[in-house]
Every structure is written in structure tokens, then in C-alpha cells.
Amino acid sequence: MKTIISASKLCKKYGKFKAVDRISFDILEGECFGFLGPNGAGKTSTVRMIHCVSPVTSGTLTVQGMDAHVDNRTIKQNTGVIPQEITLDNDLTVRENLEVFAHFFDIPKREAGKRIGELLKFVELEKWRDSKIDQLSTGMKRRLLIARALLNQPKIIVADEPTTGLDPQARHLIWQRLRQLKNQGATLILTTQYMEEAQQLCDRIVIMHQGRILKAGVPARLIEEEIGREVTEIRVSADQDDRLLAALGPLAIGHERVGDSLYFYSRDGRPLMKKVLELDLPDTVHRPASLEDVFLKLTGRSLIE
Amino acid sequence: MNFSYRIAYVFWRNMISYKRFVLTTFLASLIQPLFYLITFGIGMGAYIGKFGGKPYLYFLVPGVLITSVMMTASFECMYGTFVKMVHEKLYDSLIATPVSAEDAVAGDIAWGAFRGLVSGGLMMIVAIFMGILPVSLVSVLLLILLMIFVGILFGSLAMIVTSVAPNFDFFNYYSELVITPMLFFSGVFFPLDKFPGWMKTLSQFMPLTHAVAISRAIFLGVYTRGMIFNFLVIFVLEVAAFFIGVRLMKKRLIK
Numbered sequence: 119m120k121t122i123i124s125a126s127k128l129c130k131k132y133g134k135f136k137a138v139d140r141i142s143f144d145i146l147e148g149e150c151f152g153f154l155g156p157n158g159a160g161k162t163s164t165v166r167m168i169h170c171v172s173p174v175t176s177g178t179l180t181v182q183g184m185d186a187h188v189d190n191r192t193i194k195q196n197t198g199v200i201p202q203e204i205t206l207d208n209d210l211t212v213r214e215n216l217e218v219f220a221h222f223f224d225i226p227k228r229e230a231g232k233r234i235g236e237l238l239k240f241v242e243l244e245k246w247r248d249s250k251i252d253q254l255s256t257g258m259k260r261r262l263l264i265a266r267a268l269l270n271q272p273k274i275i276v277a278d279e280p281t282t283g284l285d286p287q288a289r290h291l292i293w294q295r296l297r298q299l300k301n302q303g304a305t306l307i308l309t310t311q312y313m314e315e316a317q318q319l320c321d322r323i324v325i326m327h328q329g330r331i332l333k334a335g336v337p338a339r340l341i342e343e344e345i346g347r348e349v350t351e352i353r354v355s356a357d358q359d360d361r362l363l364a365a366l367g368p369l370a371i372g373h374e375r376v377g378d379s380l381y382f383y384s385r386d387g388r389p390l391m392k393k394v395l396e397l398d399l400p401d402t403v404h405r406p407a408s409l410e411d412v413f414l415k416l417t418g419r420s421l422i423e
Numbered sequence: 424m425n426f427s428y429r430i431a432y433v434f435w436r437n438m439i440s441y442k443r444f445v446l447t448t449f450l451a452s453l454i455q456p457l458f459y460l461i462t463f464g465i466g467m468g469a470y471i472g473k474f475g476g477k478p479y480l481y482f483l484v485p486g487v488l489i490t491s492v493m494m495t496a497s498f499e500c501m502y503g504t505f506v507k508m509v510h511e512k513l514y515d516s517l518i519a520t521p522v523s524a525e526d527a528v529a530g531d532i533a534w535g536a537f538r539g540l541v542s543g544g545l546m547m548i549v550a551i552f553m554g555i556l557p558v559s560l561v562s563v564l565l566l567i568l569l570m571i572f573v574g575i576l577f578g579s580l581a582m583i584v585t586s587v588a589p590n591f592d593f594f595n596y597y598s599e600l601v602i603t604p605m606l607f608f609s610g611v612f613f614p615l616d617k618f619p620g621w622m623k624t625l626s627q628f629m630p631l632t633h634a635v636a637i638s639r640a641i642f643l644g645v646y647t648r649g650m651i652f653n654f655l656v657i658f659v660l661e662v663a664a665f666f667i668g669v670r671l672m673k674k675r676l677i678k
Binding site: 132169171172173188189191194195197199201203204205206207208209210214217218219221222223224266270 | 435515519
């Protein structure tokens with residue numbers, strides 16, 4: 119696969135604040151690439167530079183071989199953006215929202231009509247075509263944003279936290295649609311704070327924190343490397359740590375104490391669980407490791423404002 | 424500056440949304456100028472008698488026309504644009520398409536000018552029904568051009584205000600400190616000759632003064648050499664305000 123987006127020592131500053139701090143990455147054609155990170159990690163700033171609505175402070179960023187800058191209409195013409203915030207036109211109906219956008223992309227009227235029909239079907243909003251925006255639920259608005267992002271049949275789709283604030287049904291529908299788009303050959307760029315979302319959709323991810331990339335790779339492999347396969351969470355007060363570490367430490371590949379819980383990471387958790395039963399620790403959860411563990415290990419388990 | 428034909432698309436978007444509240448805006452843009460025409464024109468005009476050989480309304484109408492263009496274009500590019508930019512985040516989605524920030528802002532200024540033209544046009548129709556007619560058909564056409572021109576001027580000036588406005592309340596400063604004084608010091612309701620010297624000088628710094636002077640000359644068909652100066656003043660101001668407004672808005676939109 120060939121590289122479609124390439125960043126090298128990319129920086130974004132707002133005044134003195136460094137939102138993105140010398141990051142480098144390559145995104146391949148046809149993959150789903152995820153930017154993960156807590157609030158303020160620099161994910162949105164990075165993707166905004168990719169789709170040319172925010173100027174690059176320093177470093178290089180190329181999209182389809184072109185320099186990404188705010189006046190590059192060609193990149194914008196080939197990119198679909200599903201924004202984080204709901205930026206629909208409240209004065210217009212569902213269909214008018216799409217018609218106006220089709221205009222912005224110079225799509226001829228007849229072709230636009232055809233695409234709008236197909237897209238409304240794709241996001242299951244046909245029945246709502248003549249509704250005003252305020253009659254739609256949040257999930258429907260998000261779906262309409264997806265339809266709007268696809269009007270120009272983009273080669274690159276940027277989805278900035280596309281499922282924030284949605285119920286599980288709506289979230290799964292959006293995931294299906296995004297996977298479908300990827301299968302049709304689009305390159306998908308996703309930012310998210312939901313680890314499950316990244317695991318569901320992404321071929322490769324980078325974990326960002328305070329403007330920098332902490333780790334990059336394939337989700338399953340990252341979990342394996344950073345955490346192992348299994349996690350054992352024991353709710354127990356900290357004064358028991360010495361005793362438990364002596365007993366369980368040798369059976370695990372790592373451990374961490376956070377608040378009221380002691381975490382043990384392991385490749386094969388069975389010997390460890392046997393010991394846990396012997397020690398009679400009732401308040402214990404044993405589960406497969408997830409990207410969330412990697413994320414929390416790398417970015418810290420304390421709150422990030 | 425990165426302008427393109429897509430300015431027209433932004434204008435068209437506003438047109439589609441406009442059709443939903445066109446009637447309410449007709450009422451809103453008619454009521455205030457109508458009050459001026461009735462109270463000042465008919466009420467006070469009765470005491471004033473003839474004014475340069477014609478009824479006072481002939482003096483008042485060309486001034487009120489331009490005032491109504493100024494008001495509508497200004498408010499559209501302040502409140503209207505602010506809602507689209509801050510409340511609805513419409514500009515954010517616009518600039519993610521091939522429409523540039525410059526296109527979007529210019530499209531909104533053009534839209535403000537169009538709204539101004541509609542208001543002024545409605546006033547002209549009302550005046551014609553009251554029997555106050557521009558001197559010729561050419562005058563009517565020239566007045567339409569002037570209204571568009573003045574709409575772009577005040578739309579651009581309002582854009583500058585919008586580009587720095589933190590909230591709605593901020594617009595009060597502009598309307599109370601700039602728009603309202605212009606209304607009373609620009610010779611809309613009475614001639615400026617009896618003003619003391621400093622007030623005359625002050626009024627020369629108000630773009631509305633020059634716009635009203637041109638409007639009155641066209642309406643009555645009395646062209647003077649002073650008009651060229653009037654026109655130059657607002658032309659220079661308009662070009663400057665347009666580019667400054669677009670630039671400042673772009674700075675606010677693209678970070």
C-alpha cells in the first residue's frame with residue numbers, strides 16, 4: 119500500500135501553547151488510522167491540519183503528495199469531514215443541508231440529487247428528508263453529518279470523534295457504516311477517546327498525549343507488548359500490597375497500583391488466578407487486556423482536564 | 424486573499440434559508456423607516472412646509488432609504504453572521520469544503536447588501552405609493568445601484584465589528600456609538616448647513632453623510648460636483664472596510 123498522508127516533525131502552536139509537538143506519521147491508502155488520546159492530546163489539531171482548515175505551524179504535512187495548507191482547495195475537494203461538533207445548518211431541512219453542500223463541491227444538480235438519495239438511504243434517514251434539523255435526535259444528526267461528508271465521494275474521510283454522546287445502537291450503526299466505507303476503498307482517519315471504537319475500526323493507531331505520540335502500532339500488538347493478554351484487577355487496600363506482590367508478582371509480567379485497585383498484567387493468567395483463589399480475594403476481576411489498559415498505562419490513570 | 428466564484432454558493436445558501444422568514448424580515452425592515460416617514464415626514468413636515476421648492480418628504484425619503492439599507496446590512500452582518508459563526512458553527516463546516524474563508528465572508532457581505540437592497544427597495548415602493556417619486560427611471564436604477572454599493576459598505580464595516588465581537592452585547596457598542604449618531608448627524612432628517620462648524624466637520628467623517636448626499640442628488644436629479652467627492656470617500660472606505668473585514672474574519676475563523 120502506498121502512503122497517502124505523511125507528516126514529519128509536525129507542530130501546531132496556538133500562541134505559546136503547543137497543541138501538537140513535532141509528531142511524524144504516515145497514513146497508508148485504504149487503511150483506517152486512529153489518533154487516540156485524552157482531551158487536549160492534540161488529536162483534533164492534527165486532523166484539522168490534515169483537512170486544511172488549520173495552518174501548519176512548522177514541519178511538513180503532505181496529503182496525496184500535495185502540501186496541506188488552508189488555501190488548498192484540491193485536498194478539501196477530495197476529503198470528507200465528519201466533525202466533532204454538530205455543524206448542521208439549522209435553518210435548512212435535511213435534504214437542503216445536503217443540496218447546499220453538494221453545491222459547495224461543484225456537484226452538478228442531477229448528480230447531486232442522485233447521490234443525496236443514495237446517501238440518505240445509506241444513513242437510514244430517507245424518512246426524514248424534509249424534516250428540520252431540530253426534529254432529529256443526536257444520533258440522526260451524526261448520521262446526517264456522515265452523509266454530508268460523503269457527498270463528494272471522498273478518497274480520504276476524517277472522522278473526529280464521530281460517536282461522542284451516542285447510544286449503543288447509534289454507535290454500532292456508525293461503526294458499520296465507517297467499516298463499509300473503508301471496504302469500499304476510502305482511507306479513514308479517526309480520532310477517538312473510546313478504546314473500543316479504535317479496536318473495532320482501526321488498522322493502526324497512534325496514542326497521543328500532550329501533543330506528542332507516545333506509541334504507534336497495530337492495536338492487538340500494542341496490547342500484547344504493553345500489557346500482555348490478561349488483566350487481573352484486585353480491589354484491596356494499599357497496606358496489603360507487599361504481601362500480594364510477594365505472592366502474585368512473580369506470576370505476572372507487570373503490576374500497577376491505582377487508587378483502590380491493584381492491577382496485574384499477564385500473558386497467561388491461570389496460575390495467577392489460582393493463587394488469587396488460594397489467597398481468597400473475593401473482589402477480583404479477571405479479563406482480557408484491552409486498548410484501554412494500554413492507554414491508561416501510557417497516559418496515566420489520573421484525571422486529565 | 425483567496426476569492427472564487429463560490430461566493431455565489433454562500434449567497435445561495437442564505438437565500439434558501441431566507442425563504443422561511445422572508446415575510447417577518449419584510450415587516451421588521453419596513454416598520455422603523457415607516458415610522459420615520461410618518462412621524463418626521465407627515466407630522467413634522469406639515470410645520471416645515473416647502474423645502475427647496477418641494478415638500479419635506481422629498482428631502483426625507485432619499486435619506487431614509489439609505490438609512491434603512493445601512494441598518495439592515497449592518498445587522499445582517501453582525502447578528503446574522505455571528506449566529507452562523509458562533510452558535511451554529513456553520514462557517515466551520517463551510518471552510519472544510521472547497522469554499523475558502525474569504526468566499527464565505529464575502530458571500531455574507533454580499534448577502535447583507537442584498538438584504539439592505541430589499542429593505543431600501545421596499546421603502547422606495549412605499550414612498551412611490553405616497554406619491555414621492557424619484558425624478559426619473561434612470562434615477563430609480565441609479566438608486567438601486569447605490570443601495571447595493573452602500574449595503575456592501577455597511578456590511579463590510581459590520582464584519583469588522585463581528586470579527587472582534589466576543590458576544591451579542593458587543594454589537595450594542597457599535598449600534599449605539601456609531602450607527603445611532605450617524606442617523607442624526609448625517610443629514611437624514613434635516614440639512615447640515617445650520618450645524619456649528621465642528622459638527623459639520625464631524626459629519627464629514629460619517630460615511631452615511633456622503634451616502635445620503637448622493638442618494639438625495641440622484642433622487643431629485645440635481646447632480647453637483649460635490650458628489651464626486653462624496654463618492655470617492657465612500658468608495659475608498661468601502662474597499663478598505665471590505666478587505667479589512669474579510670482579513671479579520673479569516674483570522675478569527677482559521678486558527
